[in-house]
Amino acid sequence: MKKTILAYGDSLTWGYDAAGPSRHAHEDRWPSVLEAELGGKARVIPDGLNGRTTAFDDHLSAADRNAAKTLATALLTHAPLDLVIIMLGANDMKPWIHGSPYTAKYGLLRLVEIVRGTEYGFGWSAPQILLVSPPAVSQTDNHEFKQFFAGGEAASEHLARLYAELAAMTGCAFFDAGSVAKTTPLDGVHLDAENTRAIGRGIAPAVRKMLEL
Template identity: 60%
Template sequence: MKSVLCYGDSLTWGYDPEGRVRHAFEDRWPSVLQAALGVRATVIPEGLNGRTTARDDHLAAADRNGARMLPSVLSTHSPLDLVIFMLGTNDMKPLICGKAFGARQGMDRLVEIVRYHAYPSAADAPDVLIVAPPAIRETGDPDYAAMFAGSIDESRMLASLYADLADQTGCGFFDAGSVAATSPIDGIHLDAANTRAIGKGLEPITRMMLGL
């Protein structure tokens, strides 16, 4: 059986912008991907609200630095066949980074960690699939509008930057914005239909990369 780690932020955790609660288990994109792949693969959801690619958020109660937490997560769930990264939205916060290229640098670091982690053997290193999150959009929510001020145009650059990075590093790539869009409620998160769409959209490339 193949093992897939889904390493992400609130979009992977399943944050519901309408009720500010968590989507039902079956509506979260890793759950949808698991249902699509069936018994030949195990999909492990590892989503944390506010997680960045590789930067600190000193206002958070949990460690949101994706690069710092990743080695422990890899060791916890090893052996893995595929790691799916969907991160970068929180890097768009001006207080964190505010630049799409900064998110690309962080994603590059995550790929490097996966490639050079201390696995029992070199053959245990999993493949990597980089997913660009749907772009940020305008919202009437004053808190989110302020939190991500000036980030809309930057977030629209993530897909092309991540696609180039995937080419350079030999990773798979998927643009989640090709199948889903963020909610105007807060401009960041996904309603149930859109998070399900990401799970369905990821099935073909995931099957290909796993050899299923």
């Protein structure tokens, strides 16, 4: 039977293209590339929202950006699920959110608890979890993004290590997206088409192993 995967994230999952600014073509977004890499053995449901945080409110958007408030709804909307891939944390680096990679780690822990603590019904079990650290924020001459993510370059460098520690502590799988992709200097936060495709390709071996595909 074909497996079902939920790709839950922020603008990196949504496919924000800094060059427009616009949105990458569907086939270039990393969840689409992952599904293609899995060769028809799984469907990947993308759920990306620009500005989404791990577990913190941000009132600059009409949508609720706090994943701790919305994840359970997504889980039940798309259940039954075999795997949830969570790539969040870049927006937690915004100074008005909290700007701390350590707090992002515990925001992500809250999401792990939600995945495992949700009552799915119908005898369905909680899905497996793959935690993905986003590529680090990089230098940019874009004044607005430089202010939005002030201090984010140094702070976001710690996310991969902290998320790996969290994965080991909770028994989740882990992938460092920064090992295959870099953020664009156009705004220091988002990905060009090649780098978002690289994440889809990079995650595929871990997913095949987890789901025995």
